[in-house]
Amino acid sequence: MSNTQQLVILGATGSIGLNTLDVVARNSQLFSVFALAAGQNAKKMAELCIAHQPRYAVMASPSAAQQLSAHLANTDCKTQVMHGEHAMSELCAHADVDAVMSAIVGAAGLLPTLSAVEAGKKVLLANKESLVMSGQLFIDKVKQHNATLLPIDSEHNAIFQCLPPALQHAQNNQQLHRHGVSKILLTGSGGPFLNRDIDTLKDVTISEAVAHPNWSMGQKISVDSATMMNKGLEFIEAKWLFNCDADDIDVVIHPQSIIHSMVQYHDGSILAQMGNPDMRTPIAHALAYPERINAGVKALNFSDIVDFSFTKPDFNRYPNLQLAIAACRAGQGATTTVNAANEVAVNAFLNAQIGFTDIHKINAQTLDAANYSNVQSLDEILECDRLARLSAAQFITKVTQ
Numbered sequence: 001m002s003n004t005q006q007l008v009i010l011g012a013t014g015s016i017g018l019n020t021l022d023v024v025a026r027n028s029q030l031f032s033v034f035a036l037a038a039g040q041n042a043k044k045m046a047e048l049c050i051a052h053q054p055r056y057a058v059m060a061s062p063s064a065a066q067q068l069s070a071h072l073a074n075t076d077c078k079t080q081v082m083h084g085e086h087a088m089s090e091l092c093a094h095a096d097v098d099a100v101m102s103a104i105v106g107a108a109g110l111l112p113t114l115s116a117v118e119a120g121k122k123v124l125l126a127n128k129e130s131l132v133m134s135g136q137l138f139i140d141k142v143k144q145h146n147a148t149l150l151p152i153d154s155e156h157n158a159i160f161q162c163l164p165p166a167l168q169h170a171q172n173n174q175q176l177h178r179h180g181v182s183k184i185l186l187t188g189s190g191g192p193f194l195n196r197d198i199d200t201l202k203d204v205t206i207s208e209a210v211a212h213p214n215w216s217m218g219q220k221i222s223v224d225s226a227t228m229m230n231k232g233l234e235f236i237e238a239k240w241l242f243n244c245d246a247d248d249i250d251v252v253i254h255p256q257s258i259i260h261s262m263v264q265y266h267d268g269s270i271l272a273q274m275g276n277p278d279m280r281t282p283i284a285h286a287l288a289y290p291e292r293i294n295a296g297v298k299a300l301n302f303s304d305i306v307d308f309s310f311t312k313p314d315f316n317r318y319p320n321l322q323l324a325i326a327a328c329r330a331g332q333g334a335t336t337t338v339n340a341a342n343e344v345a346v347n348a349f350l351n352a353q354i355g356f357t358d359i360h361k362i363n364a365q366t367l368d369a370a371n372y373s374n375v376q377s378l379d380e381i382l383e384c385d386r387l388a389r390l391s392a393a394q395f396i397t398k399v400t401q
């Protein structure tokens with residue numbers, strides 16, 4: 001019997017998945033890979049199976065699973081290959097599993113992540129979209145099943161580290177103000193177009209949009225960072241993770257991405273978490289919490305920092321940020337809708353169907369047209385998500401005509 005923590009890594013072939021495996025490999029006395037799951041990249045998954053020898057590997061489709069089996073056929077890798085969302089959900093709830101890294105991109109991560117929550121696992125949440133999509137239901141399930149929810153998003157992980165322990169978990173039902181907290185300061189770099197002439201944003205190319213100045217990430221979150229929809233989704237994520245209101249959160253632009261977010265207290269203190277922009281820090285923090293382990297990240301050298309600046313976000317430049325904050329105030333149906341519309345719009349941008357500034361147009365039109373009076377149960381959330389995707393696709397057809 002090993003007493004290492006058994007992990008499931010959802011989204012193993014992606015940016016967060018690979019960074020997680022890097023931290024795990026540096027700390028193999030503490031962690032074992034029980035299962036890996038990913039979408040379509042069978043070749044990469046085969047490499048990961050050979051390197052990490054998980055008990056199971058799950059691909060999203062039967063064809064990708066077949067390819068994976070073919071890649072592993074003439075190796076000594078004994079990993080059992082499976083496919084589909086149901087298999088991912090089952091493995092997340094497996095009795096031998098201690099923790100689940102939720103790092104599938106987009107709404108596809110929701111059901112496997114909820115399965116881990118319902119099984120009372122330690123859930124390391126990178127997939128912010130699942131929380132934005134299902135907010136109250138997600139948090140209620142965390143409480144009901146006594147799951148442990150730890151944020152991987154660098155800002156939320158920073159906020160978590162700066163909060164008093166009694167406030168670190170939304171499931172505690174604690175109020176920020178009663179514990180001396182006056183504000184959460186959510187920082188964001190402003191992405192690649194912080195200083196670009198606003199009139200030229202309509203001409204932004206795909207390669208310009210995915211080239212983030214400080215972070216190396218998957219394509220969808222890179223585009224979300226360029227529009228600052230990412231900060232909008234993070235605003236909603238913070239509301240749920242830290243049991244607070246929209247009025248308790250301010251967004252601050254900090255182009256250097258050294259401070260990863262801050263917490264302001266009633267006595268005038270502001271606590272910040274800092275470090276080089278490398279996702280292995282929040283991943284290592286959450287994996288080992290409450291201990292600290294080696295993440296392979298170089299310590300910050302203050303004498304290397306030439307500039308350290310802060311500004312307010314300009315909603316003319318970042319209308320998606322304003323839209324997401326408005327959706328946060330409007331409630332669950334609005335956040336589910338905006339998340340779904342954005343996923344469809346970003347995908348259309350990445351497929352060269354629409355322009356960069358059309359992403360906001362599609363998101364705003366979908367939100368305006370939506371009728372989402374009662375969105376609480378999982379069925380209502382999934383239906384709201386489905387209708388928003390249909391509606392966004394129709395608005396995209398109009399843009400492309």
Ligand code: NAD
Nearest residue numbers: 011012013014015016038039060104105108126127217218
């Ligand atoms: P990525 O595109 O690099 O990786 C996505 C992963 O999800 C891949 O392994 C892909 O195969 C898998 N996937 C896609 N569709 C799937 C499906 N239907 N079923 C199973 N797996 C599927 O993305 P990423 O940058 O690693 O981001 C992953 C999540 O983490 C996102 O929700 C993102 O917002 C969040 N996040 C990422 C970063 C970062 O630095 N990359 C930071 C904070 C939060």
Ligand code: MG
Nearest residue numbers: 153154155234
């Ligand atoms: Mg983030």
